[in-house]
Amino acid sequence: MRESRLWLIFLLCGPLLIFLLGIHLIFMHMNTILDFFGIKTGQVLAYNSVIQRATELKWLVLYFTLLLLGLYHGLYGLRSVLLELTPREKVVNRFVLVLGLLLFFSGTYVLMKSYMIGINPS
């Protein structure tokens, strides 16, 4: 793919990440502010709440999208840094791809595992 396309996706991931991370941060870590506006979030960080969220489609989609966007944005940045340190473009591309796949599968595994625990607690 042309470098400009890769860069454009990297750029678009930025604001999307800010938006989605913003949702995550507000709901998980800013309950005092939400309480102030009359939105009751409860014990969001308790184990049961975490597992409960893992079974809800909207949270699953949010975390999966965050995983994809975060990985792309971060790994493109890492690739840019590495390309400036070595002229071996193919090696860098392969390294970043393998690292990305490993992180993607481990992230997806965590999401699936918590989903399974959520729907089948025993």
Next chain:
Amino acid sequence: MPLLTFKIQRFDPEKDKEPYMQEFTFEVEKGLTILDCLNYIKENLDATLSYRASCRMGICGSCAMLINDYPRLACETQVLVLGKTLIEIKPLPNYPLVKDLIVDLTPLFAKHRAVKPYVIHPDERQPEKEFIQTNQEQTKYLQFAYCLKCGICLAACPTVATADNFLGPQALAQAYRYNSDTRDNGLKDREKIIDSSYGLWRCHMAGACAEACPKGVDPALAIQLMKKETILGKKKNIAPLALPLVGVEPRPGIPKAPERTVK
């Protein structure tokens, strides 16, 4: 006349393992350039000092060197304007060292050549008449056409410092210069090289190239404009060829132009 000390990097690949600094102290009068002082040293103090220079008027771009930690043209740098009594002169960084103040500019020229720095005509045939280009159209690329190929911008660029493959400010500015020229139709050809992993997108917009360029060329601007054009697309009008002149008589007494010798 003030007494100045010149600390100059010396290196002879046949004798020295490492570069070292050598000092020369002498009186300098107002109006002398760094190049004049190097000439003085070579003629009077040490004939083995090696450096490159030719036009001594900021045209050829061969006397670029690191003067008090800043890349400049030696022939355009007045010694007393620097306001220092100790002047340190080193070869340009980011290039392989050849001898004393001489670096190998091959990477600069190779990158320059890679972006096809010439007008690529829309038609296979050679034009029979001149292109009609307006002043406004020319203004779009004019500042970039002033590039001397001195290599200072590559020496100033922090990305070139670590990424040898990065096309660098000079070549990218020249790509923009020809892409913006209405006589040229090489946009697609150049895109392949500038829109690559070691092209446009490695520029961090440090702006050191624009700051250091002795001719006021702003390669950082060219790179940002090309980034925009690459993402949003570039619409370009190709200059029309002039119509053949009809009913024009040469003034009496003006001799006829000789026949073309190159077909």
